[in-house]
Amino acid sequence: MKLTADWIVGFVDGEGCFFIGINQHKEMTTNYQVLPEFTVVQHKRDIQVLYALKKFFGCGVVRKNHADRYAYRVRNLSCIENIISFFEKHKLKTKKRIDFLKFRRVCLMMKEGRHLEKEGLLEIIDIALKMNTSDKPRLLEIKEKITRG
Amino acid sequence: MKLTADWIVGFVDGEGCFFIGINQHKEMTTNYQVLPEFTVVQHKRDIQVLYALKKFFGCGVVRKNHADRYAYRVRNLSCIENIISFFEKHKLKTKKRIDFLKFRRVCLMMKEGRHLEKEGLLEIIDIALKMNTSDKPRLLEIKEKITRG
Numbered sequence: 001m002k003l004t005a006d007w008i009v010g011f012v013d014g015e016g017c018f019f020i021g022i023n024q025h026k027e028m029t030t031n032y033q034v035l036p037e038f039t040v041v042q043h044k045r046d047i048q049v050l051y052a053l054k055k056f057f058g059c060g061v062v063r064k065n066h067a068d069r070y071a072y073r074v075r076n077l078s079c080i081e082n083i084i085s086f087f088e089k090h091k092l093k094t095k096k097r098i099d100f101l102k103f104r105r106v107c108l109m110m111k112e113g114r115h116l117e118k119e120g121l122l123e124i125i126d127i128a129l130k131m132n133t134s135d136k137p138r139l140l141e142i143k144e145k146i147t148r149g
Numbered sequence: 150m151k152l153t154a155d156w157i158v159g160f161v162d163g164e165g166c167f168f169i170g171i172n173q174h175k176e177m178t179t180n181y182q183v184l185p186e187f188t189v190v191q192h193k194r195d196i197q198v199l200y201a202l203k204k205f206f207g208c209g210v211v212r213k214n215h216a217d218r219y220a221y222r223v224r225n226l227s228c229i230e231n232i233i234s235f236f237e238k239h240k241l242k243t244k245k246r247i248d249f250l251k252f253r254r255v256c257l258m259m260k261e262g263r264h265l266e267k268e269g270l271l272e273i274i275d276i277a278l279k280m281n282t283s284d285k286p287r288l289l290e291i292k293e294k295i296t297r298g
Contacts, residue, residue: 001242006155013156013198014163046243049162093150094195 001052005090008056011049012087013094016040018103020128022121022142032142034115034124036107038074038083041065057082080107099131122146150201154239157205160198161236162243165189167252169277171291180298181291183264183273185256187223187232190214206231229256248280271295 021035038060042050050062050072059079065071074083084104092100106115106124114120125143128134170184187209191199199211199221208228214220223232233253241249255264255273263269274292277283 003242004155006153007159007162007242010156010159010161011163012159014160042243049243052242093152093156093201094191094198 001048003052003056005086008053009087009090009092012040013092013096015042016096017133018096018099018131019133020103020106020124020131022125022128022139029116030118030121030146032121032146034106034110034121035075036077036080036103036110038080038103040072041069042071044068044070057086077107077110096132099133102127102131118146118149150197152201152205154235157202158236158239158241161189162241162245164191165245166282167245167248167280168282169252169255169273169280171274171277171288178265179267179270179295181270181295183255183259183270184224185226185229185252185259187229187252189221190218191220193217193219206235226256226259245281248282251276251280267295267298 017037017039019037019039021037023033023035024031025033040050040053047062047070050070053072054060054062057074057079059076059082060072060074062070062072074080084107087097087100088104091097106127109115109120109124115124122143125139125146129136129139129143166186166188168186168188170186172182172184173180174182189199189202196211196219199219202221203209203211206223206228208225208231209221209223211219211221223229233256236246236249237253240246255276258264258269258273264273271292274288274295278285278288278292
């Protein structure tokens with residue numbers, strides 16, 4: 001299956017997800033790691049579309065998600081840069097673009113190592129809180145814990 | 150907002166719905182009317198995408214759906230023909246294409262007036278039963294009523 005850039009933009013406008021995960025991690029000075037993730041989830045009947053996305057971007061993995069759903073998932077930072085370049089060139093048309101821009105901002109901050117210190121991490125959490133995909137109560141709890149120190 | 154054909158195919162692969170409604174209607178000899186419907190539903194924040202689809206296809210309506218969601222909806226048969234021509238030319242890449250082909254078959258049967266007689270209507274219900282979007286228990290109940298009829 002051959003995908004075009006415009007088809008991918010349309011499909012991701014519908015089904016894509018730009019997500020900033022914040023997880024506890026003892027090896028980090030801040031106690032938390034930042035995990036940007038781009039995913040597209042589909043019912044298993046359309047797993048071939050997920051593999052076509054993987055082929056198109058030349059990276060990422062296809063993994064089982066919940067129940068009979070599968071996800072094309074990108075966590076690797078150099079692959080995420082690849083995804084970001086694509087959506088900079090080929091603009092999303094829905095408000096998902098706003099989430100994408102926040103996602104990109106966090107990834108740029110990570111490139112500068114900002115996520116490794118408390119202040120930068122708090123800034124990242126504030127950006128993530130404004131994203132459509134965020135788990136707000138959980139992020140607010142983490143933010144409080146970090147602030148309390 | 151200007152949409153390209155490929156973007157629309159990708160977006161509809163994600164968010165579009167081809168649906169065959171079967172509703173009770175006293176004026177019909179069979180007591181039922183067949184209502185093919187193409188819809189794309191979005192959160193109200195993306196209502197401008199629905200209006201862009203309406204503009205692209207030159208027909209259909211944008212209406213409130215449930216809660217804070219809106220739908221671009223096509224029920225008018227000549228507009229549905231327009232939609233069908235588009236997706237014949239620009240093929241869907243997901244399994245939604247199978248639903249589209251069933252939807253098209255029902256619309257062609259309607260053009261021949263097959264939905265107006267019992268046998269054709271039962272055939273249409275059998276097609277609709279195999280669609281991903283069908284309310285199977287309800288359709289089976291209608292089928293039984295017509296068969297007993």
